[in-house]
Every structure is written in C-alpha cells, then in structure tokens.
Amino acid sequence: MSLPDTAPRAGATPPAPNSPAGRSVPLEPFNKSVALSLGVELELQLVNTHDYDLAPYAEDMLRLMAQTPLPGSVVPEMTSSMIEISTDICHSAKDVVAQLTPIRDALVKNADKLNIAVVGGGTHAFQQWHERRIYDKPRFRELSELYGYLSKQFTIFGQHVHIGCPDADGALLMLHRMSRYIPHFIALSASSPFVQGQDTQFDSARLNSVFAFPLAGRAPFTLSWKEFGNYFERMTRTGVVRSMKDFYWDIRPKPEFGTIEIRVFDTPLTVERAAALAGYVQSLAAWFLQEQPFTPCEDDYLVYTYNRFQACRFGLDAVYVDPASGEHMPLRDHILMTMTQLEWHSEALDATQALALLRTSVEANRNDARWLRERQARERLLAEVVRQSALRFRKG
Numbered sequence: 001m002s003l004p005d006t007a008p009r010a011g012a013t014p015p016a017p018n019s020p021a022g023r024s025v026p027l028e029p030f031n032k033s034v035a036l037s038l039g040v041e042l043e044l045q046l047v048n049t050h051d052y053d054l055a056p057y058a059e060d061m062l063r064l065m066a067q068t069p070l071p072g073s074v075v076p077e078m079t080s081s082m083i084e085i086s087t088d089i090c091h092s093a094k095d096v097v098a099q100l101t102p103i104r105d106a107l108v109k110n111a112d113k114l115n116i117a118v119v120g121g122g123t124h125a126f127q128q129w130h131e132r133r134i135y136d137k138p139r140f141r142e143l144s145e146l147y148g149y150l151s152k153q154f155t156i157f158g159q160h161v162h163i164g165c166p167d168a169d170g171a172l173l174m175l176h177r178m179s180r181y182i183p184h185f186i187a188l189s190a191s192s193p194f195v196q197g198q199d200t201q202f203d204s205a206r207l208n209s210v211f212a213f214p215l216a217g218r219a220p221f222t223l224s225w226k227e228f229g230n231y232f233e234r235m236t237r238t239g240v241v242r243s244m245k246d247f248y249w250d251i252r253p254k255p256e257f258g259t260i261e262i263r264v265f266d267t268p269l270t271v272e273r274a275a276a277l278a279g280y281v282q283s284l285a286a287w288f289l290q291e292q293p294f295t296p297c298e299d300d301y302l303v304y305t306y307n308r309f310q311a312c313r314f315g316l317d318a319v320y321v322d323p324a325s326g327e328h329m330p331l332r333d334h335i336l337m338t339m340t341q342l343e344w345h346s347e348a349l350d351a352t353q354a355l356a357l358l359r360t361s362v363e364a365n366r367n368d369a370r371w372l373r374e375r376q377a378r379e380r381l382l383a384e385v386v387r388q389s390a391l392r393f394r395k396g
Contacts, residue, residue: 024233025242030168030225033258036285036349037164038090040100040278042267043157044107044393045119046081052386054081054127054155055116064110071099074107079155080133081124089164093279093354100271108394117390120274121368122157122192122206122266125382156206159189159265159274161281164258166289168225175219175251175260176296177288178281179304182250182264183311183320184335188358189265189277190315191368197382203315203369206266207308215241216248217305221298228253250308264308269368269389270396272357279346279354284338286345293341299323316365335362 048055058080065074072087085107087099107118165171190203202208210216222228235241244252250264262281268274287293300323310318311331318331339359346355361367375385 025236027225027229027232027244028255030171030253030255031258033164034089034091035164035166035289036091036282037162037259038092038096038278038282039087039162039257039259040090040096040274041084041086041160041162042100042120042271042274043077043082043084043159044267045121045124045157046083046111047117047119047124047386047390049115049117049387052117052383052390054079054124056080056133057114057116058083060114061107061110061116064113065106068106068110070103070106072103074103081127082155082157090278092349093275093282093351096278097272097275100275104271104393117387118393119386119390120157120191120267120269120393121372121389122190122204123195124155124157125194125372125376125386126197127155128196156192156209157267158206158263159267159277161262161265161278162254162257162259163262163281163285165260168228168253168255169223170289171253171258171260172223172225172228173296174285174288175253176221176223176300177294178251178260178262178284179218179296180300180323181284181338182304183307183318183331184338185262185264185277185281186266186308186311187315187318187331188280188335188362188367189268189273190312191266191269191372193369193372194376194382194385199373199376202313203367204266204312207264207312210248213248215246217250218301219247219249219252221296221301223296266368269371269392271393272396273368276354276357279349279351280339280342280358282349283342283346283351283355286349287342290345294324315367315369316362332362332365 046055046057046061047053058076061083062074062076072085074083074085077084085103087096090096090099111118165174186204192204192206193199195205220231251260251262254261265277303321303323307321316332319328320331320334321328339355346352372385375388376382379385
C-alpha cells in the first residue's frame, strides 16, 4: 500500500502547498472515466536466493525494468526491498492478466540476472523490520522522519483495484456500496498469516499495520460530491490533510483518475488471482450500476469494523453480519451467494473464468493464506515457504 506523496514533515504538520495555515483547499474536480474500466496496482517483495529474506534490490530492478517496453509502470516503494507494478487502463479481467503477465515475466527475467526472486503475498514471512532500508527518495525520507519506525514496519504488500465511475456522485454511491463487500475482498485475497517469523492466527495480518496510521479505516458517509468537497475543505483547514493521498481509507475516491480505489486486498501469490479479484470488483460494480440492488446508508457502518476484523482474522471461515437485516451467516456462504447474483454480469464482462477461479477456491475453503500455512506445516521452514511462493509467482 502506497504511503501518501504529500505527508507532512516531522514536528508540526505544515499547511497545504501554496496555502497559508488555516486556509482550506478545494477538492479537485472529478475527471471523466469509462464506467467499469479497471486499473490494478501490485506491491511485490524482492528476496535473495540464499535465505529468501528481503533483499534491497529495488534500484537495480527498476534500472533493468526501464530497458523493456511494457504496459503500465514499475516504481519504487517505501523500503528498498519493495516495488510496485501497475497496469494501464483495462476493460476486463482478461485485459488485466494480459498486461500483468508480461510485466511479471520481465520481473522474473531481471530478477534472475540479479540472483534474486520476486514474491507475492501481503507480508514477508520472517523479515525483521529494523533491517529494512528506506528507499532513497525525498518523499520517503520525509515520511520516515514523520512516522519513525512505522515507516519500516510498513514493509507490507497490497493490491489496489481502481474502478471507473461515470460521475462524482456515482463514485461515492459506488464506494459505499462496495463497502459492504470489504470482507469479501479481504478473505479472497488474504495472504499474510506470518509476521516476523510467527503465525499471527490472522489470514490477513497486513491490515493491522495499516491501522497504525492516521485517517485509516472508512470514508465519511456522504453521497454528494459537494458535501464531500465541504468535508475535504474542512479537513485541509485543520492542516492535517493536504491532498486525497493523505487519506488511508479502505476505499477512497481518486478524482484525478475518475475512479474509486479499493485498497484492502493483500497482494495475491499469482497475477492470475490478482486479475480474478479485479474481475470480481468489476462484476460487482456492473451489478450496482445496472440493478441498483440497494441504497447504502450510515447504518451500514454499524457492523463494518466487526465484519472487517472477522475477515482479517478468520478469512473464509469468518462470520458475516448483514448490515441491513442483522443476519449472521458464514462469510463463505455470503460470497457464494453474491457470485451467483453476479453470474449474468460477469458473463457480459467476459469475467466468467475469473469468478470461476475464485468460486472454486471458496468452495474448497482455500485462499493464499491457507496455501502458505499448509506449506509451512509440511516444510517447517519459512525460508522454504518463501522459495516455493517465488516459484508460484513465476508460474502464475
């Protein structure tokens, strides 16, 4: 998960750029985008091939990747054992995998030249945060000054999915509808059971690190871009916020792209699963746009934190509380019920194969966290688990 570009320096929070302290900053206009278009970002681990610990090779990898024409982009992240890849604008899950695959292949080829490996997953299984190096970039040094050891502990790895929205008010409606499905996204992508060499008993321990940062959690409830703009101006007036990137919400609007950005996914172990998750988001968005299945309200958030915790802790074995009825049911059942509701939309979007991949794993009660635990139970050596994860990323 990317830290904001515009974080304040240590000490007092400075005012927004070109703005005196105490003066609000208007929210930028919401740009047009193609409804249901997609964009995917993946944060990835760089590990050595000696003991499979994280390796500070981001600069070398970026230099090699710059020599190969590819879709999207490859950029550094907070610490020097991380990189982030992203797609260009896509229109289907198949587009996503078609763009991620050559990027993945180039990463693997260049990693071989450096005698390192590239790995998915939401956390590295046994790295020690104090050994990490902040990537040598002004904004990362600034963030390190402000957040101290949290900056190195933020060596965690997420997938972000952007979905194009037809207009600004529609983006907020989409955001709050998607919020009901945050537990789905967490459980389906969960791949971070191990931290600092220990089984955390969470399927997604990564999100616990996110909560350490200010303005994490959920967006304020409003379905009007004008009201949201008023909120943004009030927040900038306090000096706490300088841009949308200062919000760490699970889902946030991205007005410059004309999208909402869903940020709770752990990075999957394969690009195929990453594309499938994007197809699931797109199918949900199509359902919302075409059928208007429900109108979100503030009361939806009464159980939001509970549902979120359940999914992080128990993955597909979580309990899901329906915010409208209060009914408790297995999260696995709610996901399968939702996938059945989406069948027509996924077919129209050519996402049938993507949802079938996810459905098969849900029916088998399997996600990447389960795969990692099974490997550790068999091997009893986390370095070997990371090595096998690197092989899985290479092939999938």
